[in-house]
Amino acid sequence: MNFLSMRAIRARSGLDTTVGWKILSWIVIALLLLFTLVPLAWMLSTSIKSQVAAMQQPPRWIPEVVTWESYLKILDPRQEGGQRFLRYFWNSLLVSIVTTILSISVTIPAAYAFSRFKFHGRNALLLIILMRNMFPAVIFLIPLFLVMRTAGLVDRHASLIVTYMTFGLPLSIWLLKGYYDNIPRDLEEAAQVDGATQFGAFLRVTLPLSAPGIVAAAIYIFIQAWNEYLYALTFLNSDRLLTLPVGLQAYFSEFVTDWPGLMASSFIMSIPVVILFLILQRFFVRALTEGALKS
């Protein structure tokens, strides 16, 4: 970071970088780090203990004997327990990926239309779509369950995929619309003068330029689908179909005291979203703040 941008940040901050404020900032950060990291670190620490060592008091952060037993148990495809856990993992992956692909293919044309065309009811429609985020998930639970039952979709992944699509749609439409708003129309028109159809111009000019927005929306949709619990709990019954969040409950209700196993599973469940998020954090943070703040 060069000197100029450092100055810009400092000027923007509203707080001086005087020593006192700096010390105060570090105190705030240290306390929050402690609060944030202790549970996460304890999850990891417990996951590499034996069941007996996990119940030792006073607590020990680093076990005398490190054991990978819990990870082997849930990840070994040769064992019954491993097969079950891996199947939940696969179900989560399948549902999340299909949801993401379908949502994005629906989002792109909608966002494009909202950005490029003036039409009757445009603002009202946009508002209605955005309002979706305001409605409690619980409200849709009962009618959706009954609808899915009538449609024969209960206990199928399709019911989750359709539901999860609506979770991500509002924010992704909003976000991508913002991207399209910023891409000058002239670029598309130039491509059309060169003989491309409007669709061709969109494909070759606008789509690549909005790639960061699409990536951000995709991550957002994926994480939401991966983490969702309530609908998965309600819609799925068969053990072989469960996604990870509900699968864990089924898996461990039989062994309530297996805290190392539960912590290892929680850790494995968190890995995909945390990695995705860390790699593409910039897009993601921007997506969220723009979705809710900018117009």
Place this chain on the structure above:
Amino acid sequence: MTASTPLTQRKAPSIPFLHRALQSHSFMAYLYILPSLVVLSFVVAYPIFYTILLGFYSTPAISPDRYWVGLSNYIDLLRSRTFWETTQNTLYWTIPSTIGAFLLGVPAALALNQPLLGRSLLRSIFLIPWVISTVAAAYVWRWLYHSDFGLLNGYLMAWGIIQRPLLFLDSTNLVIPSLVIVNVWKTFPFVMVMTLAGLQAVPSELLEAASIDGAGTVRRFFAITLPYLRNVFLITFLLLFISNLEHFTIPWLMTGGGPARASQIWAIDIYTTAFRGLEFGLASAYSTLVFAIVLLFATVYVRLLTRREGVEA
């Protein structure tokens, strides 16, 4: 592709009506939006309508029939003491959760808005609780709170602060505060991100000018930064408040609403009424009631959004 409508004029096809329809931007726009609308109306519009309707019916668990009962579900609900106790719990859960997330999230954003070493790494770390699954968070905290083998009781006892373990999740007094802490842990990063974004909108020239005029840090914060953050705070507050009002997962997985219904909140009540008691009619009336309350807040949210848009347009 016949549907392609270049912005530059093209030679008119032989059927003028069709031509006009295809050329019209409205038609294209509706076509593009259609898939989203189909999904949203199937999963949003129809269910809302259905919930409201079902709220006026009695749906006996043993038969597939339903009977029109008018407002009696609502009357039953509003007359029951448990509903008001649940409402009290819900507020007791929602208000401290929302305020707590602000009390941690705003200082975090202010601290991270300064040029500190490892700023973006710190931001990433703080955001982890927010990205991981609520289910994972609930299990980890249940383990931390465990009365016999939990980390918290372990330290509190080892340091001699308490003689007997605290029943974080099994005492009617402690249960909601304990759950609120988990919720704050999970949501303060959201407030932090939103505040950080809001801070980027504060014009640096204003701050510099005030600084030249001799305004101190605190003065500048209250006179310049805070007014700029007002809208961000309002929107963030509403979003968080609403999502806390309808929250389900943390209490459900950590206490199941117990002990003795002490952490029973709206979402859990609705869920158990519908899927344990199989009283879909009553649960629908319940949902509709909660929906009406949320709608009230949502209207405020939309007002704020459109007002901002109006200013910027």
